[in-house]
Amino acid sequence: MFESPPRTLLGEARATVSLAAPLVASNLLQMAVFAIDVVFVARLGPTALAASSLTVSVFGLCIWSLTGLVGAASPLIAAELGRRSHAVREVRRSVRMAAWAGIGAAFVAMAICSMIGPILAVTGQSPKVIALAVPFMHVLMWAAIPTILGALLRSTLATLGRPTIGLAITALALCLNGLGNWLFVFGHGGMPALGLQGSALSSVMTSTLTLIAYVLVIRFDRRLRRYRMFGRWWRMDGERLRDVLAIGLPITATIVAEGGLFNGAAFLMGRIGELPLAAHALALQFASIMFMVPFGIAQAATIRVGRAYGAGDRHGVTLAGHVALLTGVGFMSLAAALLLFAPRTIMVLYIDPSLPANAALVALTVQYMSVAAAFQLFDGAQTVTASLLRGLQDTRVPMAIALFGYWVPGMGTAVWLGLFTPLAGMGVWLGLLAGLVTVAALLIWRWHHRVALGLVPDAPLRDQAA
Numbered sequence: 001m002f003e004s005p006p007r008t009l010l011g012e013a014r015a016t017v018s019l020a021a022p023l024v025a026s027n028l029l030q031m032a033v034f035a036i037d038v039v040f041v042a043r044l045g046p047t048a049l050a051a052s053s054l055t056v057s058v059f060g061l062c063i064w065s066l067t068g069l070v071g072a073a074s075p076l077i078a079a080e081l082g083r084r085s086h087a088v089r090e091v092r093r094s095v096r097m098a099a100w101a102g103i104g105a106a107f108v109a110m111a112i113c114s115m116i117g118p119i120l121a122v123t124g125q126s127p128k129v130i131a132l133a134v135p136f137m138h139v140l141m142w143a144a145i146p147t148i149l150g151a152l153l154r155s156t157l158a159t160l161g162r163p164t165i166g167l168a169i170t171a172l173a174l175c176l177n178g179l180g181n182w183l184f185v186f187g188h189g190g191m192p193a194l195g196l197q198g199s200a201l202s203s204v205m206t207s208t209l210t211l212i213a214y215v216l217v218i219r220f221d222r223r224l225r226r227y228r229m230f231g232r233w234w235r236m237d238g239e240r241l242r243d244v245l246a247i248g249l250p251i252t253a254t255i256v257a258e259g260g261l262f263n264g265a266a267f268l269m270g271r272i273g274e275l276p277l278a279a280h281a282l283a284l285q286f287a288s289i290m291f292m293v294p295f296g297i298a299q300a301a302t303i304r305v306g307r308a309y310g311a312g313d314r315h316g317v318t319l320a321g322h323v324a325l326l327t328g329v330g331f332m333s334l335a336a337a338l339l340l341f342a343p344r345t346i347m348v349l350y351i352d353p354s355l356p357a358n359a360a361l362v363a364l365t366v367q368y369m370s371v372a373a374a375f376q377l378f379d380g381a382q383t384v385t386a387s388l389l390r391g392l393q394d395t396r397v398p399m400a401i402a403l404f405g406y407w408v409p410g411m412g413t414a415v416w417l418g419l420f421t422p423l424a425g426m427g428v429w430l431g432l433l434a435g436l437v438t439v440a441a442l443l444i445w446r447w448h449h450r451v452a453l454g455l456v457p458d459a460p461l462r463d464q465a466a
Helices: 009-044 046-068 073-085 088-113 115-124 129-157 165-182 196-220 238-272 274-310 314-341 343-347 354-389 396-420 427-449 461-465
Strands: none
Touching: 009 115, 009 129, 009 165, 009 196, 009 314, 009 461, 046 115, 046 196, 046 238, 073 088, 073 129, 073 238, 073 274, 073 354, 073 461, 088 129, 088 196, 088 238, 115 129, 129 165, 129 196, 165 196, 165 427, 196 343, 238 343, 238 354, 238 396, 274 314, 274 354, 274 427, 314 343, 314 354, 343 354, 354 396, 354 427, 396 427
16 A cells, blocks of 8 residues: 655655545545635625634634644554554554544534634624524534544545545535535525525535545445444454543644634734735735645645654654655745735736725735745745644644744734734734744654654664564
């Protein structure tokens, strides 16, 4: 299922790119799945769009963080495959216990989501928005369990060398969500017109059918069914559950720290003014799309490093790290150049920069894009390096780095410069940059000193256990 570990930089580059390419494409398609909802909901009016955006931001942060929890299965499985290529039982153990952890955490996420009314009231949202958001969330939250389990199976298949399956199923999800919104939002095809709740229903159905698609592929694919991933699903495995939680919970906290910084920045922008908030959203939209590329490379890096880690192959760990960092930061250098030298060209995708009515918005967005150009490099570096360390099953110290970097120099700088100096919105963006620079620098330092810190084994882990 996997080739022998490449012994050259070029060989590792080929292996990493072949694994990362479908992961990047899947990530971009996943963004399109979410964008479909916006396209349909926007036609219901600004109040419905505001309710949807705020609700999805809460739901999305919960789900994104919990995919980090179940994502702990990936480095565990990769290490087992590095130890021995036919680690059928170990793969099954990791998937089963990650699923247990994911389902349990999904119920916690659903409990948080059910409190959307009080959450929005505390943040000062209008009663009209809250009135639409509450029933919308009460439908949407049922997508939590299938979404998290689908993310687990997607990452598992990628770790087993089958990332194109996830790409194909995500493309199917895009079509399903488009059809579901068309049917249920406006009542086409004889279906009831459910408005905003129809979009939530479409998301629940799409995530459920996507999960079923993964289960069917695993059940009937000749190379995958030998793992019997769903066998004895009721059996508790305390040791492996502890492994999943030890790796996954710090990843979850790291994602919450980063997501909290960017969500917090939006609230700061809202306090500064509507125009800065709109410019912030435009500048961040392109940055978010570009981030999907190093994110996919980072997912591949976890797998490549994890296999070398399990085999006790220090040279393989080094090769995988060099390739992932060069590829991720190299791509983000191109993205930074686009933001710096062609910001108006990018804005054409969203607004008409030539209209006089958009002049103030364009000027402010260009300023923010200049800072975004700088933080593209550090954003790519931090996400790839964090994933390299995950491949070494090192997540606790990176979690501490993220909590400190994003919330002390990051949010601290954003609040100070954004609210208490004339920099205003530009100050918030400088805070984002400060957080990313701090986290990237500390993570790179830890990766560079991985041998001295004892993060890389001298021999295959099976030999150490013996």
